[in-house]
Amino acid sequence: MxxxxxxxxxxxxxxxxxxxxxxxxxxxxxxxxxxxxxVYFRESNDGPLHAAQRIGVSVLMPFEVxxxxxxxxxxxxxxxxxxxxxxxxxxxxxxxxxxxLRREVIEARTAVQELTLQGQINAYVTSPRFPTDFDPIVAxxxxxPPTPYQQEVVVSAGSGDGVKRNAxxxxxxxxxxxxxxxxxxxxxxxxxxxxxxxxVSAVVLxxxxxxxxxxxxxxxxxxxxxxxxxxxxxEGNTVITAGWTTERFESLFPREIPIGIxxxxxxxxxxxxxxxQIAPLVDFDKLAAVVILIEKEQPAEPQPxxxxxxxxxEQEKKKNRP
Amino acid sequence: MTGIDALKAAGLVLLATIxxxxxxxxIEIGEAHPDLVLVTLVAVSLLRGPTYGTVxxxxxxxxxxxxxxxxxxxxxxxxxxxxxxxxxxxEATTRSSVHPLLIAVMLATAGYAxxxxxxxxxxxxxxxxxxxxxxxxxxxxxxxxxxxxxxYALCARVLPPRLVIRREVNPAV
Numbered sequence: 260m261x262x263x264x265x266x267x268x269x270x271x272x273x274x275x276x277x278x279x280x281x282x283x284x285x286x287x288x289x290x291x292x293x294x295x296x297x298v299y300f301r302e303s304n305d306g307p308l309h310a311a312q313r314i315g316v317s318v319l320m321p322f323e324v325x326x327x328x329x330x331x332x333x334x335x336x337x338x339x340x341x342x343x344x345x346x347x348x349x350x351x352x353x354x355x356x357x358x359x360l361r362r363e364v365i366e367a368r369t370a371v372q373e374l375t376l377q378g379q380i381n382a383y384v385t386s387p388r389f390p391t392d393f394d395p396i397v398a399x400x401x402x403x404p405p406t407p408y409q410q411e412v413v414v415s416a417g418s419g420d421g422v423k424r425n426a427x428x429x430x431x432x433x434x435x436x437x438x439x440x441x442x443x444x445x446x447x448x449x450x451x452x453x454x455x456x457x458x459v460s461a462v463v464l465x466x467x468x469x470x471x472x473x474x475x476x477x478x479x480x481x482x483x484x485x486x487x488x489x490x491x492x493x494e495g496n497t498v499i500t501a502g503w504t505t506e507r508f509e510s511l512f513p514r515e516i517p518i519g520i521x522x523x524x525x526x527x528x529x530x531x532x533x534x535x536q537i538a539p540l541v542d543f544d545k546l547a548a549v550v551i552l553i554e555k556e557q558p559a560e561p562q563p564x565x566x567x568x569x570x571x572x573e574q575e576k577k578k579n580r581p
Numbered sequence: 582m583t584g585i586d587a588l589k590a591a592g593l594v595l596l597a598t599i600x601x602x603x604x605x606x607x608i609e610i611g612e613a614h615p616d617l618v619l620v621t622l623v624a625v626s627l628l629r630g631p632t633y634g635t636v637x638x639x640x641x642x643x644x645x646x647x648x649x650x651x652x653x654x655x656x657x658x659x660x661x662x663x664x665x666x667x668x669x670x671x672e673a674t675t676r677s678s679v680h681p682l683l684i685a686v687m688l689a690t691a692g693y694a695x696x697x698x699x700x701x702x703x704x705x706x707x708x709x710x711x712x713x714x715x716x717x718x719x720x721x722x723x724x725x726x727x728x729x730x731x732x733y734a735l736c737a738r739v740l741p742p743r744l745v746i747r748r749e750v751n752p753a754v
Contacts, residue, residue: 281631285665288639292661295654300704308653315647319602323648326603337608 376548379431384550388433390513393552396420400546401446410454410478412437414549417445427512427552434540435459435500435516436549447551451543452518453478460501460510461518466491469501472518475536479543481519483535488526490533496521498537513552587633589739590625594637595644597621597732602648612712613720616690618645620728622660623667623689624736627682631668638664652704659696663689686729687722694718 299308384395398420402413416422426439428449437457441448452459452472459472461483468490475482483498498521502514519537526533597617605615618641626634642657667685674681698713708717 277630277632281635281665281668284632285635285661288635288661289658292639292642292654292658295657296652299653312647312650312653315644316650319599319644319648322599323603326600330604 376431380550383433392555394555396422396551396553398551399548410451412449414447414449417447418442419444421553422447422551423553425511428549429516430541431548435518436541438511453543459512460503461498462501463492464497464499468492481537481539483537486533486535488533492521492524492535494521590629590633590637593625593736593739594621594641598641598644610720611716613717615724615728619689619693620686620725620732622664623685624733626664626667627671627685628736628740628742631665634664634668635661655700659693663692682729682733683726686725690722690725694721
């Protein structure tokens, strides 16, 4: 269409004359436009151009209103489609944001739990309840028993951290959890007191009735066995480690570590001992961190002087005599 | 410029201005709208030359400035220059260029956007260059190029191109 040859004008005005006229008109209208801009900026709101503009707006208003009415259904349809597309995009964004927030919440809650646990452990380690002859090693539980038959956990500290076999283990509150039964460089296996092989010499705090804590009838219950019938034990009494030390044997557990609370006490004529059920103080299902108690190295005793020799040897003989 | 032709051309541009004010402003991509007035002005300028383009650009600008409560004379200035330049461009290129309409619309759109940015900057209002190019110029180019051929066809139907009577020149004479 555009390639069709066109003629600008029919005759008398020459091409240069038309071009000059066009330039003249353009220059004139550009000047008028500049003048309009200048006057419009310089005049007040009540000036003639502003007034003319207001009149023009009122004249064009019906067209705008009509156009708006015509356009409204299309505009609403377009807005609906546009909103739908935006909503889909927003949905994706919100879903992604939700995922991020959920992850942050989980991280924050985990951090709070870590801090709470650490606080409890610190409180226990610095409290007077902590046995003075021991050093604490805090370890996280990284492995749980694969079957209910194995009451063992694996923790994230090993011989490289100073963990030794047969070291007693308590939870963050200082309650007896178990005993280290195997150690590698970086991990240790802890046999819980709810294991069938476990037995702990214990006493009832209130009455000093002594016995042995062993696994009860159910996996999570304990019993205090070998308590004489004439001993006084009542429900609600606290059972703690006895920490016996004899000439030849020494308990693996230090004294006065809480084990559990007496739930029920019973005895029958045919039984030799009382039947005492204990609820362990440690929640073994939620055990997240433990404190391993490592006995402090005893300072080496000074070498006896020569003149004390015979008398000291005599004292040692007396001590070792049964 | 015959009277009927002028009235037809003015009617076309006025119609485009009214449709622009009433309908086209509601269609938006980024911050750009389809510019019916600009494309119609380009078409009329190509069909009828720079004088038509200049005068109609000025009038259309006045109407747009009035309707939009904009700075009086600013759009007039831009459309006057664009109308004149497009008319001159049409005179110079319509016989040789492959797609003069598309080139004219592209140049007019770019000139209008850049000129508007410069004038507003001089008046103390500026926008970031990224916004000017990405949110304003590119969508406006797309809109106007889509509108170019249909509007040109409409304008050409109302203002049919005039045939040039080529004079036979005998070199021997």
